[in-house]
Amino acid sequence: MYSATLDATGPLERTENTRLIVQISCVATLGGFLFGFDSGVINGTVDGLKLAFHSNAAEIGFEVASMLLGCAVGAFFAGRAADYQGRRTVLIAAAILFLFSALGAGAAHDVAFFVLARLTGGFAVGAASVIAPAYIAEVAPARYRGRLATMQQVAIISGLFCAFLSNYLLARAAGASTEALWLGQDAWRWMFWMQVLPSSLFLVSLVFIPESPRFLVMRKREAEAEVVLVRLYGHDIARAKLGEIGTSLAQDRHRPRLSDLMDKATNRVRPIVWVGIGLAVLQQLVGINVVFYYGAVLWQAVGFSESDALLINVVSGGLSIAACLVTVALVDRIGRKPLLWIGSLGMAVALTLVAWAFAHAHMDASGKLGLPSPMGTLALVAANVYVVFFNMSWGPVMWVMLGEMFPNQIRGSSLAVSGAAQWIANFAITISFPLLLVGIGLAPTYGIYAVAAALSTVFVLRYVKETRGKELEQM
Secondary structure (H helix, E strand, O other), X not given: OOOEEOOOOOXXXXXXXXXXXXXXXXXXXXXXXXXXXXXXXXXXXXXXXXXXXXXXXXXXXXXXXXXXXXXXXXXXXXXXXXXXXXXXXXXXXXXXXXXXXXXXXXXXXXXXXXXXXXXXXXXXXXXXXXHHHHHHHHHOOHHHHHHHHHHHHHHHHHHHHHHHHHHHHHHXXXXXXXXXXXXXXXXXXXXXXXXXXXXXXXXXXXXXXXOOHHHHXXXXXXXXXXXXXXXXXXXXXXXXXXXXXXXXXXXXXXXXXXXXXXXXXXXXXXXXXXXXXXXXXXXXXOOHHHHHHHHHHHHHHOOOOXXXXXXXXXXXXXXXXXXXXXHHHHOOOOXXXXXXXXXXXXXXXXXXXXXXXXXXXXXXXXXXXXXXXXHHHHHHHHHHHHHHHHHOXXXXXXXXXXXXOOOHHHHHHHHHHHHHHHHHHHHHHHHHHHXXXXXXXXXXXXXXXXXXXXXXXXXXXXXXXOOOOOOHHHO
16 A cells, blocks of 8 residues: 655645555456457458458458447447446446457358447447546546556557467468368457457456446445545545545536537537547547558558568567557656657658658569568568557557546546547548558558648647646546
């Protein structure tokens, strides 16, 4: 247990149960792990889907992106449901949906059933993506809230890494993703079924964590909230925090609703909501999920074998985890805003280099794209530099800010709208990539993502305000 003076003159002492806070935050981040695993597992299954369902480029784009429609719906309704049923209850529902999605996607023998299973997984991913960081923000002290919330992105990337590694090992064991592995089932099906293990762990672990105290106060369950706050912070701090939360809600204690997002004085959407939507959408317009979802296809398109392409994904996943750990060390020291604009600049430069390298691609006699050796090396290095910059900035920090930047009364509704916008943008980028690849080529496509990264720098500098060190009641 951590204990130290709150400040030089303050009468209260910090007596929070740091171990418990970290433990329940880690349970919440298992939702992030499954978010990453469910998003990344599709990367190695594209060839299997083509063979099993006889899909063309447009159909593959929809099969890959179908989960994202579910994500948008899941994020929207999870944000609203979390205000009525609680943060923990929504996460439990998400864990159940993760489990059913993994079983169904692997067992699918027609496109309709597969899309339904992926939509179910999308509901779970969308819910976990917005509720897990909000839950962490609502239980963690301000001075290290950013570090704990950043662990959500570490978990997401760890999930992606494990999905990439699992895909690689299963495909290698079978000989190819389309070859039979265990029980006569193709390796690509086992790629989906591997998600059953972390889904079950998430579901069981959620039984042992408490509900968010801020949700309990919002629902006028102060006695239950005080019990949770005492467990987290000790008696003295618990009483003080209970008063602060109550005061922040005292002026308006009605049930949260979407209309709260409107400024009653101007009858317009509150500016803070537009900033949240802007952060959510720009995180996707830089094209990161093209790397996550189509990495194997992308590297095979420029001459790498399936095995090498899957191994490149593993390397990218490892670099992503390392980049997130840098953010864990810096986010509560230098703040959220500097990390965002530094990341935007780095991504813009790296994406420009990737686009330039792909501009030198040529078509061989068999109709496959290829890159001359120096350009292939440049594309590979620049793409991984881009991944590093994303995962030390926009990857984790956007989720940190969405979880903490909104006032208590409108947090659920704001997360619903921002989360849905994020997943709609994700869907648009993902489904458009195969069409852009065929229509305008790799270089112009990556040029579009580079422009979006440059625009995100301007957005951060002009509209984003720093939230480091502020209590949620100060937002």
